[in-house]
Amino acid sequence: MRDVNGSTASEPTPAMEAPHGPARGRMPGTVGALGEFGLIRELTSRLTTTPAVRIGPGDDAAVVAAPDRRVVASTDILLEGRHFRRDWSTAYDVGRKAAAQNLADIAAMGAVPTALLLGLIVPVDLPANWPTELMDGIRDEAQVAASAVVGGDVVRGDSIAVSITALGDLRNREPVTRSGARAGDVVAVTGWLGWSAAGHAVLSRGFRSPRAFVEAHRRPEPPYHAGPAAAGLGATAMTDVSDGLVADLGHIAEASKVRIDIRSADLDVPAQMADIGQAVGVDPLxxxxxxxxxxxxxxxxxxxxxxxxxxxxxxxxxxASARPQVTVDGAPWANAGGWDHFSPDADR
Amino acid sequence: MRDVNGSTASEPTPAMEAPHGPARGRMPGTVGALGEFGLIRELTSRLTTTPAVRIGPGDDAAVVAAPDRRVVASTDILLEGRHFRRDWSTAYDVGRKAAAQNLADIAAMGAVPTALLLGLIVPVDLPANWPTELMDGIRDEAQVAASAVVGGDVVRGDSIAVSITALGDLRNREPVTRSGARAGDVVAVTGWLGWSAAGHAVLSRGFRSPRAFVEAHRRPEPPYHAGPAAAGLGATAMTDVSDGLVADLGHIAEASKVRIDIRSADLDVPAQMADIGQAVGVDPLxxxxxxxxxxxxxxxxxxxxxxxxxxxxxxxxxxASARPQVTVDGAPWANAGGWDHFSPDADR
Incomplete structure (x- = not known):
């Protein structure tokens, strides 16, 4: 983006920018002071690689191995104020979480993650260590899943947005979609359920403990290996739990045109989670x-x-059901999902 | 993103949201009125597919053919006010341009584009036809390159951001990077040079014609086929011209550790571009x-x-040169590039 006068934006709209002069734009320790090329250098210098990365950052595009002859791909965006808060989560944790969310989507197809691409919007007055620590978090979470960051884009904007695209390889297994559940199948889960929500309840009441739940909220630990393993075990349908168990099983029920019943007695409610529930007046279920x-x-x-x-x-x-639904112990679960993120009530 | 009260953001910061009540949030004809699921339905209903798309939108991730056993991937972000203006470009044109920018990166590696993923941030009070027309533009540009949109994410934010990831296939050719230029090679270009900049000069002075240049600014036409063709012809280095010819050849010079000289007499300056240059007092070169x-x-x-x-x-x-550079007729070109997008001067 460059116009004939050498200015950057092809179509600048000064009114959309926070008013600032050179002094603020170059405030020491900010991304503005680091500059675009300085920031990109800082970010890419922190990256690691894997044998799957044939060409990493720095060219027009990255090249990543796709031995299966198919590539699995998913994109998610996290916005400051909507999906994270800088006073609750460190940049590093936001990076871990943003990467985890995308890597889990790849695993939930039965694939092995291979690479991440990062689209990052940052304000010029953001402390320069915020994006670098974010990148450390993304890199480390990518490494947990044996993958690597291979490219991206950084642009200057009014508030922070982190857009990640994850790629993965199916290793000659068929992808497991949401639409293959059949009557008689069992429903099984692996990983953590409700820990992040319990941690959020703790944080939103001004507490910082119990640590295990606060940590679970700040930094999820998806069971990446379980996705491909489930595909190998013949899973008929699969998804990761990003909206909540009932809501996400609802996606499977809808896509597969079936009813699904959860037995609450078979769910794991850890004693400490029950304690938090009692303390804050919420049924931990x-x-x-x-x-x-x-x-x-x-x-x-x-x-x-x-x-x-x-x-x-x-x-x-x-x-099979013409009216797909998810029940808990045979009955609908109140407030189970279908929440509209664009609703005017969504910020209450 | 869902907390125990059923509200959407896990960590809402009301201060970051534009203040609005239910009436405004549900303003008829806005994305708020359409709702998240309504908008996603509208967007995905407009999409087309190709044989390379094994699983399209609607599951945890998409699955796209990668017959070469390698996948080429690139991400770019466009922000309103920085990369486009709604009063200068229609949503449809922004979509064409956003897709073109990413597809060109794939072509410039010598690959054939296969798929796009869209990360979209929209304000709730945005007219609902804006994102749908954007999607029409992205879809149509994807089709020009024989590819398709396979997935994405839509979130609500304060201003519009369009983040696109493009995927491509190398068709058994080696990727053409920026680092392979050798002494004695010729430098060749295909496509349009300076048309968008001339169109921008016209628009920024309040004019709407000559149409050809204004159109070139609103909707680039990258020569997608030329990238893989050049790879087949043995191109030693390649890039698309997104920052300007001198600046982008500078990337090749730097990566290849060579000097590059452009002969200005061999550049095509159309008569009409020269006329615009004379009218606005700019050397069209x-x-x-x-x-x-x-x-x-x-x-x-x-x-x-x-x-x-x-x-x-x-x-x-x-x-070969220890001090890589690009010259024009043997001399450095003034104001040639290296512009820092984060500079406080970048919005002048």
């Missing part, structure tokens, strides 16, 4: 059933399939 | 040498390589 962001993986399997120890069978596919 | 956004493709080739008619030889690789 609500966190387990509707809390998102832990990125557990939930899948349906043929009933006869033996599952590894870390999978917990929590329900069953009830049969 | 400045547009041709430093104007970005047309996404021409520039490459270096072995001198003996015969090039198709639409490639124009405009210079030569002068030889």
């Amino acid at each position: 609500q966190w387990v059933l509707t809390g998102g962001e832990d990125h557990a993986i939930v899948a349906t399997f043929p009933r006869e399939q033996k599952l590894p120890a870390r999978w917990r069978v929590i329900g069953s596919v009830q049969g | 400045q547009w041709v040498l430093t104007g970005g956004e047309d996404h021409a493709i520039v490459a270096t080739f072995p001198r003996e390589q015969k090039l198709p008619a639409r490639w124009r030889v405009i210079g030569s690789v002068q030889g």
